Amino acid sequence: MNSVIQVDSSAAAQGPGAGDAVDVVVAGAGVVGVATAYAMARRGFSVALVDRNPGPALGASYANGAQLSYAYSDALGSPSLLKKLPSLALGADPLFRIKGAFDVGLVDWGLRFLAASTSAANAASTLATLELGLESQRAMHGLLERHPIAFDHLAAGKMHLYFDPEALASAAETVALKRRHGAVQEVLTAAEAIAIEPALAGSKGLVGVVYSPQDEVGDPHRFSEQLIDVLRRDYGVRTYFNLDARNAEFARDAVTLVGSRGDRVVGRTLVVALGIEAKDFLARQGVRVPLLPMKGYSFTAAAGANAPQVSITDTARKLVFCQLAGKVRVAGVAELGSRDLRVQPQRLAALVETARESLPDAADYSGIAGGWAGLRPMTPSSVPIIARPRERLIVNVGHGMLGWTLAMGSAERAAALLLGAGET
Template identity: 55%
Template sequence: MTRALDVVVLGAGVVGVTMAYALARRGLSVAIVDRRAGPALETSYANGGQLSYAYSDALASPGLLRKLPFMVTGGDPAFDLKLSADPAFLEWGLRFLRNCTAGRFSANTLAALELAMESRRAMAALMARHPIDFAHEVAGKLHLYYDRSAFSAAAEVLGIKAQAGVTQHRLTRDDAFAVEPSLASAKGLVGAIYSPDDAVGDPHRFSAALLKILADEYGVETHFGFDAAAARRRDGQIFLRSAQGDVIRADHIAVCLGAAAPHFLRQMGIRVPIWPMKGYSFTAPPGAAAPRISITDTARKIVFCRLNGSIRVAGIAELGNWNGDVDPAQWARLVDTAQHALPDAALYDQASRPWAGLRPMTPRSLPVIARPRPDLLINVGHGMLGWTFAMGAAERAANLLRPDFRT
């Protein structure tokens, strides 16, 4: 490469692609690199598809703390906690436990909500400038509850969010059936939280379409098959080297590597509190009673989402599993669990596109957005809300480099 770029973005999932967009829109010369053959082929490829702007609840909470012994012993089939003697896990775990208080849960949830609202505004602005076809629809979302105490606790969070101007409604079982008739088969339902302004969209289609706009209209370079191995500073510039020996020169790098970020940043002397939470999904044709509204089953920890004319189902949480491959047994369990939850939502015998992804969790359920040194931006740790947070997080990170930029 004959010239140094302003910024090289590491990672071409939804976080990396939106990061490249935020930087390029500020007039910077940008390249984006990824170890895969194209954009959004790992954790962003086939996630739940929900843009959960109103649902920003932090994972660490008093309710989860009470359930931890049950989870550790394998009592919760939807949540698998893999204990580890790794000091990084012990540190992460202690920080997570400290965030399980009522006060910190509330603060973290509201901080996540603020970022989610920024993302919604940034997504609307992007679509106004560049209409992108990615099966986007403001379909609304229902969180289903089968336990009265959990439903009451969720209703209390509703009050916290209402102060921030978020629209959500507490529904009785019959109200939920009226909003979404397909729930008639949901046995044992006690109530639901309805978020009418939440949306859905295909993150893989979004990433591919936005990257084409970046290349065609903003001059962003793409380097796929580039497995970033090391970054060295020399003569006032960053030299990014791939595992294959290729080198890209830039004034800055922006790390958007998800669960792979801790390993890459550690060699630069920087630690980030990220631990993987593996999830799975499948896609199937709609069934006789396919939901119109996006569904989150809080008891089984699975989501149902109409996407591209199909039903996307995602779920299972394996905290501490670093293997991104699809485990056939876990994937089959997800299909079976979904069928028991909503038996007519999809044609489960035609389930396809098995996917697994490593969601990068922080103890606070908030991403790490920082500029720890002048030549480095970090935008990592978006957890289960990477698709939701991506646009807002990118704007925040880009503002660290160009704080004087005005939209």
């Protein structure tokens, strides 16, 4: 991903010496940061993990859709989406909007997105993300063999619902492409899908599904909390919460992470896994990354009379359903460019109503106490940026809507960079 990283080497400042520095300081304790700390510590490096929140995975990782969509790697930008951009920009879709003030960064991101939306570019991005997703699945299974932590993890399988024959035909072409590169997916008729997941019997107008039988679900917040315990106990990882990383000072033999209150954590290499906050943080280091926030919402409710056992994505309504410990997590809404973390009541209400239309008996929609919103860091290509733009700095950002899915594989690639195995 060197093509999307620009480095100003003059921005490196001379800081203090290494002293008793750890080998790696990981900035950001969402699922990507926690997984990265594990990948580094497992290889014998001493690690410090830093986050501005009081605990791990309290930002975009906290209550996302919970799907581990290893076989679903389809890039956002595509020729079909380009056709819809004018109506989306005008707010025609209540669950997908383009927001944000007009600025140079937005224009740059938009131009890159247009370039990434051709058929050839979409296929390349989809396959690149698939490769990373399959790596992530193997890494997750390896972790659970060593440390059988509990986070409502289940290999439930996943179905993408299609209500438009043309959209299903296009999806079938992508399935054929991905199957040639290791994805386990198939296209089913509506009847075949209902035989596997009876909850779909009430899904009006369903013409077919893309079925990924090996995809999984799990609670990313519980995962991060459990893995933090393992990191502290078994690997001696130091954690620094309530520390808002604002800057970094690079010296010949060390890098010092500086917090907003003057806190300082010294290491030999800094890994930036700050989600959408990485853009401004890295800019202060002279490193430019094309990230744009995609705001999403979710709610969690008691399971309904006909809750699906298989994880579900309704492609027409752009929302997902999955079961977690007897409850149903529903996630959706996409506001590209929004930086407002507040849960807007009208947007949450639209999500609830759309979910009720999609699967009316999946959840107890009358018992929803509140909702959640988070900002997902999107690259124009939908492919994460995992790179080493300068000595002592590794970047692991831009996972978009697949941060939970890609976290473990991204962590392995970041560790490979530290070991000098190249860049992604």
